[in-house]
Amino acid sequence: xxxxxxxxxxxxxxxxxxxxxxxxxxxxxxxxxxxxxxxxxxxxxxxxxxxxxxxxxxxxxxxxxxxxxxxxxxxxxxxxxxxxxxxxxxxxxxxxxxxxxxxxxxxxxxxxxxxxxxxxxxxxxxxxxxxxxxxxxxxxxxxxxxxxxxxxxxxxxxxxxxxxxxxxxxxxxxxxxxxxxxxxxxxxxxxxxxxxxxxxxxxxxxxxxxxxxxxxxxxxxxxxxxxxxxxxxxxxxxxxxxxxxxxxxxxxxxxxxxxxxxxxxxxxxxxxxxxxxxxxxxxxxxxxxxxxxxxxxxxxxxxxxxxxxxxxxxxxxxxxxxxxxxxxxxxxxxxxxxxxxxxxxxxxxxxxxxxxxxxxxxxxxxxxxxxxxxxxxxxxxxxxxxxxxxxxxxxx
Amino acid sequence: xxxxxxxxxxxxxxxxxxxxxxxxxxxxxxxxxxxxxxxxxxxxxxxxxxxxxxxxxxxxxxxxxxxxxxxxxxxxxxxxxxxxxxxxxxxxxxxxxxxxxxxxxxxxxxxxxxxxxxxxxxxxxxxxxxxxxxxxxxxxxxxxxxxxxxxxxxxxxxxxxxxxxxxxxxxxxxxxxxxxxxxxxxxxxxxxxxxxxxxxxxxxxxxxxxxxxxxxxxxxxxxxxxxxxxxxxxxxxxxxxxxxxxxxxxxxxxxx
Numbered sequence: 001x002x003x004x005x006x007x008x009x010x011x012x013x014x015x016x017x018x019x020x021x022x023x024x025x026x027x028x029x030x031x032x033x034x035x036x037x038x039x040x041x042x043x044x045x046x047x048x049x050x051x052x053x054x055x056x057x058x059x060x061x062x063x064x065x066x067x068x069x070x071x072x073x074x075x076x077x078x079x080x081x082x083x084x085x086x087x088x089x090x091x092x093x094x095x096x097x098x099x100x101x102x103x104x105x106x107x108x109x110x111x112x113x114x115x116x117x118x119x120x121x122x123x124x125x126x127x128x129x130x131x132x133x134x135x136x137x138x139x140x141x142x143x144x145x146x147x148x149x150x151x152x153x154x155x156x157x158x159x160x161x162x163x164x165x166x167x168x169x170x171x172x173x174x175x176x177x178x179x180x181x182x183x184x185x186x187x188x189x190x191x192x193x194x195x196x197x198x199x200x201x202x203x204x205x206x207x208x209x210x211x212x213x214x215x216x217x218x219x220x221x222x223x224x225x226x227x228x229x230x231x232x233x234x235x236x237x238x239x240x241x242x243x244x245x246x247x248x249x250x251x252x253x254x255x256x257x258x259x260x261x262x263x264x265x266x267x268x269x270x271x272x273x274x275x276x277x278x279x280x281x282x283x284x285x286x287x288x289x290x291x292x293x294x295x296x297x298x299x300x301x302x303x304x305x306x307x308x309x310x311x312x313x314x315x316x317x318x319x320x321x322x323x324x325x326x327x328x329x330x331x332x333x334x335x336x337x338x339x340x341x342x343x344x345x346x347x348x349x350x351x352x353x354x355x356x357x358x359x360x361x362x363x364x365x366x367x368x369x370x371x372x373x374x375x376x377x378x379x380x381x382x383x384x385x386x387x388x389x390x391x392x393x394x395x396x
Numbered sequence: 397x398x399x400x401x402x403x404x405x406x407x408x409x410x411x412x413x414x415x416x417x418x419x420x421x422x423x424x425x426x427x428x429x430x431x432x433x434x435x436x437x438x439x440x441x442x443x444x445x446x447x448x449x450x451x452x453x454x455x456x457x458x459x460x461x462x463x464x465x466x467x468x469x470x471x472x473x474x475x476x477x478x479x480x481x482x483x484x485x486x487x488x489x490x491x492x493x494x495x496x497x498x499x500x501x502x503x504x505x506x507x508x509x510x511x512x513x514x515x516x517x518x519x520x521x522x523x524x525x526x527x528x529x530x531x532x533x534x535x536x537x538x539x540x541x542x543x544x545x546x547x548x549x550x551x552x553x554x555x556x557x558x559x560x561x562x563x564x565x566x567x568x569x570x571x572x573x574x575x576x577x578x579x580x581x582x583x584x585x586x587x588x589x590x591x592x593x594x595x596x597x598x599x600x601x602x603x604x605x606x607x608x609x610x611x612x613x614x615x616x617x618x619x620x621x622x623x624x625x626x627x628x629x630x631x632x633x634x635x636x637x638x639x640x641x642x643x644x645x646x647x648x649x650x651x652x
Contacts, residue, residue, distance in 0.1 A: 019545035171449045179570030278493040292498025293446040
C-alpha cells in the first residue's frame with residue numbers, strides 16, 4: 001500500500017528538517033536491504049520467539065464471553081510478551097536493523113513508558129547505549145517505568161516543554177536526532193513520523209495479525225467478524241489489522257482515547273475530532289486549533305495521549321476499511337476492572353479502551369460471531385493511577 | 397527578479413529572526429523598526445508554532461510566550477500590513493508546515509503576496525515535499541526558501557539547482573541556538589551552491605557574536621541570527637527595541 005514516497009492515500013510523507021533527510025534515506029535503504037533477507041529474518045524470529053516469548057497466545061475468554069452473552073471473544077495476548085507489551089516486536093526489529101547499520105546508540109520517545117522500557121531492554125541486550133525522552137507529566141504518571149528504564153541502563157530525559165506528554169517527547173527525540181545522527185538510531189515507537197517509519201513499524205508489528213489469523217483459523221476454522229485494538233499513534237492496531245485488511249468480511253475497529261468525551265476539549269480522539277494537518281514528519285489527522293496549533297490533548301492513558309494518528313490509519317479511515325470509535329476514560333477504567341475480575345487478566349489502560357468497545361458490541365452480536373481483541377499490554381503499570389482515579393490514595 | 401535579491405545587492409546581508417508576538421505584537425513592530433533603522437537587509441518574521449521541532453530552548457520559549465500572549469496568524473498579517481507602511485526591506489515568514497497548510501495554502505500564500513511578504517521558510521518541508529507549497533508560492537511570487545544542512549552532502553547540488561529567493565545554509569547539526577564553535581565545512585557547501593545556482597546563500601544557526609557573523613558572511617552572502625536576538629527579547633521584554641537596535645548595529649558594523 002506504500003508508494004515510493006511513503007504515502008498512504010494523501011497521508012504520510014517526509015515532513016522533516018533537511019538535516020535528517022540523509023538519515024531517513026539511509027534507514028530506508030537499510031530496511032529495503034534487510035527486510036527480505038533470510039539471515040536477518042531468521043535472527044529476528046529467533047529473538048521474537050526465544051527472547052520475547054512469541055508467538056503470543058490467542059486466548060478464548062470463555063468467562064468474559066459468557067458474562068457478556070454475545071459474540072465469542074478471543075484475546076490476543078501481547079501483554080504476555082517480554083517487557084509486557086507489543087512494543088518489543090518493533091523494538092527488536094529496529095534494534096537489529098540499527099546494529100546492521102553500525103549504530104551504537106538508540107534514542108526513543110515514550111508515553112506510558114512501554115516503548116521506552118522495550119527500547120532500554122533491546123539496548124541492554126545488544127550492548128548499545130540508550131536515551132529515552134519522556135514527558136515530565138508522564139514520568140510522574142508512570143514512575144515505575146522510569147525506574148525500569150534506568151535499571152536497564154538507559155538514561156531517561158524528562159521533557160518539560162509544551163504539555164510535557166508524548167507529543168513533546170517525540171519532538172525532543174527528533175531534536176536530539178538532528179544533533180547526533182552518525183552513531184544514533186531513532187527507534188520510533190509507533191506507526192507515525194516520517195517515511196519509512198510508519199512502514200517499518202507496521203511490518204514489525206504485523207506479526208500480531210500474522211499469528212492471530214492463523215490461530216483463529218486453527219481454533220475456529222474461520223476468520224473473525226471483527227478485530228478490535230486501541231489506537232494512539234496506532235502501532236498495535238495496525239499490527240492487529242494488517243493481515244486482515246484484505247479480508248473484506250472482517251471489521252477492523254480502532255478505539256481512540258476520548259478522555260473526558262469527544263464533546264470536551266479534554267480528549268485525544270484524533271480521527272473523531274481532528275482534521276488533516278502536517279506534523280511530526282507526516283500528513284495525517286491531528287487535533288489542532290483553527291490556526292494549526294497542535295492541541296493539548298488529554299487521556300487517562302499516557303500511551304494514547306497523542307494529538308495525531310499514524311498515516312495508514314488515516315487512510316484506512318478515508319477509504320472506509322477501518323472504523324475509529326471513541327472510548328472515554330470512565331469506559332476504559334470500567335473495562336480495566338471488568339476484565340481483571342472476569343478473566344483474571346489486568347490489561348494496560350490503553351488496551352482497556354479496546355476491551356471497553358468489545359463490551360459494548362459483543363452483547364449485541366449473535367453467539368456464533370467472533371471478536372478478536374488485542375490486549376496490547378499488561379496493566380500492572382496502571383494500578384496506582386487507576387486507584388487514584390477511583391479515589392484511593394495509593395502511591396507506588 | 398525576486399525582491400529578496402535586493403537584500404544581497406549591497407554587500408553582505410544581515411538577517412535577524414524575530415518571533416512575532418514575543419511578548420506582544422507592539423514590541424515586535426518596535427523591534428523590527430529598530431532593526432531596520434540599524435541596517436538589516438532582510439527580516440525573518442517567525443509565526444509561532446505550538447511544537448517547533450527545529451528550535452532550541454531559546455526560540456521554543458519565545459514561541460510559547462507569543463502563543464500565550466494570544467498571537468494568531470491573522471494578527472501577524474495585520475502586523476505586516478502595519479510594518480509595510482514604512483519598512484521597505486524584504487521580509488519573509490519562518491514557520492512550520494502546519495501553520496500554512498491548516499490555514500489553507502492558497503489562502504495563506506496569496507495573503508503573503510498581498511501584504512508584502514517576499515518569502516517563506518518552512519524548516520519541516522524538505523526538497524522531497526516542497527511540491528506541497530511550491531506551485532502556490534510560484535503562482536503568487538512568494539519565494540519558498542530552501543535549506544541546506546551539514547548532512548546534506550550529495551543533496552546540496554539538487555537543492556541549489558531549484559532554489560528560489562536565497563538559500564539558508566544551516567551551520568550545524570541540531571536545533572537553533574547559540575554555539576561557541578561552528579565546525580561545519582561551510583566553504584565546500586558554498587562552492588557546490590555556486591556551481592549550481594546564482595541564488596545567494598546565507599548562513600544561520602548558532603551565530604551570535606560579531607566575529608561569527610563576519611566569518612560566516614565572508615564565507616557566503618550573509619548571516620542569519622535568531623536566538624541571540626530572542627535572548628534580548630527574553631531579557632528586556634517590552635523594552636527590547638533599543639537593545640536589538642544596538643546589537644544589530646554591532647553585527648552590521650562587523651560585517652562591513
